[in-house]
Amino acid sequence: MRPMKLLMVLCLALAGTLHAADQATRQFLSLDARLLAKPAAFAKSLGNLKKGMAVWAQTPKKGYVQVRVDLGEDSKTGYLPMRALQRSKPSLMASTRRSSDASSEEVAAATKGFNKQIEAGLREKDTKGGYVKLDKALERSAMEDARSSTEPFREKGKLGEFKEGAE
Amino acid sequence: MKNHLILGSMLLLMTGCAGMGAVMETAGKLSGNKSLAGAGSGFKRSAEVKEFSEEEKFYTGRTVAADLLTGYELSDDLALESYVGKIGQTVALASGKAELPQGWHFVLLKNQDADAFAAPGGIIMVSEGVVKLCADEDELAGVLAHEVSHISIDHPMQAISAANRNAAFVNLAKFGIEQATKDKDGGGALADTFNGVVKEVAKGVSHGYDRAKESEADLEAVRVLIDLGYDPLGLQRVLTKLKAGDHSHGDPAQRAADVAKAAAQAEGVVETDAVRTARFNKALGR
Numbered sequence: 062m063r064p065m066k067l068l069m070v071l072c073l074a075l076a077g078t079l080h081a082a083d084q085a086t087r088q089f090l091s092l093d094a095r096l097l098a099k100p101a102a103f104a105k106s107l108g109n110l111k112k113g114m115a116v117w118a119q120t121p122k123k124g125y126v127q128v129r130v131d132l133g134e135d136s137k138t139g140y141l142p143m144r145a146l147q148r149s150k151p152s153l154m155a156s157t158r159r160s161s162d163a164s165s166e167e168v169a170a171a172t173k174g175f176n177k178q179i180e181a182g183l184r185e186k187d188t189k190g191g192y193v194k195l196d197k198a199l200e201r202s203a204m205e206d207a208r209s210s211t212e213p214f215r216e217k218g219k220l221g222e223f224k225e226g227a228e
Numbered sequence: 229m230k231n232h233l234i235l236g237s238m239l240l241l242m243t244g245c246a247g248m249g250a251v252m253e254t255a256g257k258l259s260g261n262k263s264l265a266g267a268g269s270g271f272k273r274s275a276e277v278k279e280f281s282e283e284e285k286f287y288t289g290r291t292v293a294a295d296l297l298t299g300y301e302l303s304d305d306l307a308l309e310s311y312v313g314k315i316g317q318t319v320a321l322a323s324g325k326a327e328l329p330q331g332w333h334f335v336l337l338k339n340q341d342a343d344a345f346a347a348p349g350g351i352i353m354v355s356e357g358v359v360k361l362c363a364d365e366d367e368l369a370g371v372l373a374h375e376v377s378h379i380s381i382d383h384p385m386q387a388i389s390a391a392n393r394n395a396a397f398v399n400l401a402k403f404g405i406e407q408a409t410k411d412k413d414g415g416g417a418l419a420d421t422f423n424g425v426v427k428e429v430a431k432g433v434s435h436g437y438d439r440a441k442e443s444e445a446d447l448e449a450v451r452v453l454i455d456l457g458y459d460p461l462g463l464q465r466v467l468t469k470l471k472a473g474d475h476s477h478g479d480p481a482q483r484a485a486d487v488a489k490a491a492a493q494a495e496g497v498v499e500t501d502a503v504r505t506a507r508f509n510k511a512l513g514r
Contacts, residue, residue, distance in 0.1 A: 102322035102455050123495060124451050144324050179422045180287055183294075191294035198293075198302055199351070202309065202333040207317040214314045218365070218504045221318065224457025225498055 085117035085129065088146040096139035100125030103208075103221035107139045118146055280385055286330045286349025289384070291422075292430045293335075293347045301338040303356055309336035311511040312359060316352055316372045322452045323373075324380035325350070334372070342470065345433050346375040348384045360512065361469055362462075365504040369456075370463025373449035381448060383441050387432035388425050439478030446483055450490045459500045460491040 090112050097104040100123060110116070116128040118141075125140045184192050204210050215221045280288070303309055316334035320326065332350040337343065340357040347353070352375045362368040378384065436442065446463065453460040467484035491497055 102326070124455060142324065177287070180291060183291060187294065189298035191296075191298040194297040194302060195290060195294040198297065198335040198353075199290075199333050201306065202313055202335050203331060204313060204317055205331075207331065208321060211314050211318050211321070215318055218457075218507070219501055220457045221322065226496065227457070 084120055086148075088116055088118040088126075088128070088148060089150045090114045090116065090141075090145055091147040092145055094141055094145040096128070096130065096137060096141065097125075098139060100127070100140040101222065101227060102142075103215070104140070107137055110141070113150060115150075116141070116146070282329050282349065285385055286328070286351075288422075288425060288429055289347035289349035289351045291426045292384075292433050293345075293351045293353065295426070295430055296345060296347070296353070296434060300353075300355075303336035303338045305336065305356070308356070308359065308511055309334070311507070312336055312354060312368070312372070315365060315369050316376070318456065319369055319373045319452060319458075320350070320376050322456045323376050324448070332376075344371055344375050346378040346384065347433050348379065348429060350379055352376065352379070362466060362508075364462065364500050365508040366453075366459040366462030366500045367466045368462075368508065369453060369458045370449060370460070370466050373452045373458075374445050374463060377445040377448035377452065378437070378441070381441075381444060383437055383445065384429045384432050386441075387437075388428050442478045443483060443486060446487050447490055450487055450494065454491070454494050454497055457498050459498060460494070461488060461497075462500065464488045464491065 090110050092112050094110050096107040096110050098107055099105070110130065114130065116130050119127040121143045124143050126143055126146060128139065128141050128146075130137045130139075180192075187193075216223045219225055221227075313334040317332055320332040328350045330349060333352065335351065335353045336359070337353055337355045339355045340360070341355055342358040342361050343353075343355040344358050345353045352372065354371065354375070358371055359368060362371065437445075446467075449463055450460045453463065464484045464487040467480045467487065470480040
């Protein structure tokens, strides 16, 4: 075989090997998410990732994607739920804001007022007691730190990190 | 020179291959992120202004739930409500919105009809009737996973028409909170818009969604149930118990078949666990 042909064959073989080993695509976080040690909802958290961060994503499996996050000279590998990723970079307020846009502070202020002020007005007109029932219902259904509070429940029921076959 | 060109082409091929690969389901596809039509008045908005915040959804949900509760009584069975809450919180933790600013709430209603509602912001209400319709914990988890999925996919807020969304955001962002809430009735333009929003959301919450959204919530529920270790066929079994009734929300028999099909195609499916069934029976005094 001529040297050039041999080189071509070797390169093609190497390309195939690389392709099979690393099908990573550049994706972006569509929301804040925890980087998980395993592809499971209750797996140990390796850290929090912010919306808009870029990751290298492998082929999804069972709703989770193995990703690599480059953090300067360091990198971390873990899992994210499929729905936490998207191909295009999500728009962020700081990068898309124009002078005529509402600022994040204005929007936040408006949101707070929209809620509490309007509800206060509605409460005054609530003659059927809907808000009284709601207050009672939300008070008794509140659960602080649901993840820790339900851990014994998950363990006894073999759920989440305690399910059969979970590593 | 010729050799260099060939080698360069091959390197290009290699890097091109490395960049190809997984076809991802984008988050936006399920999150309900929809762009708005023009706001009018020459007012320009950034993308984030087009979306309701989680806090805003919660307060919308509070109003919807308060209105709904005028027609229902809260259950007196606090132990059963606590049990329902534990299943619900567990399911919610595996959902697309594991953590909400105001937390998830699972409320048990006294009525004996099979009712379940999911209000924005994570307020889930189920009747004693629907709990008693279930034969075991995995079936009840199926019901709760379906309701949680409506919220994690954002179905209630998707029910708000573009007109009301536009009006809300324009009023809020353009006029500011002081002016938007100030008029002789103390409500202002914002109150009118909010009432319109609440009516639209309440319709979806209390009457259910179209068959596409119900199906979408079913399939997301299957994913969550499998992820947790619940038998996804629990949802299928409950669906077969529902009356065919109003097919605008999807024929329950067809939905049950679709759930069974999705479960059959999935990996890691487990069966109903005896310990879970025992604690379910205990909670219901069976």
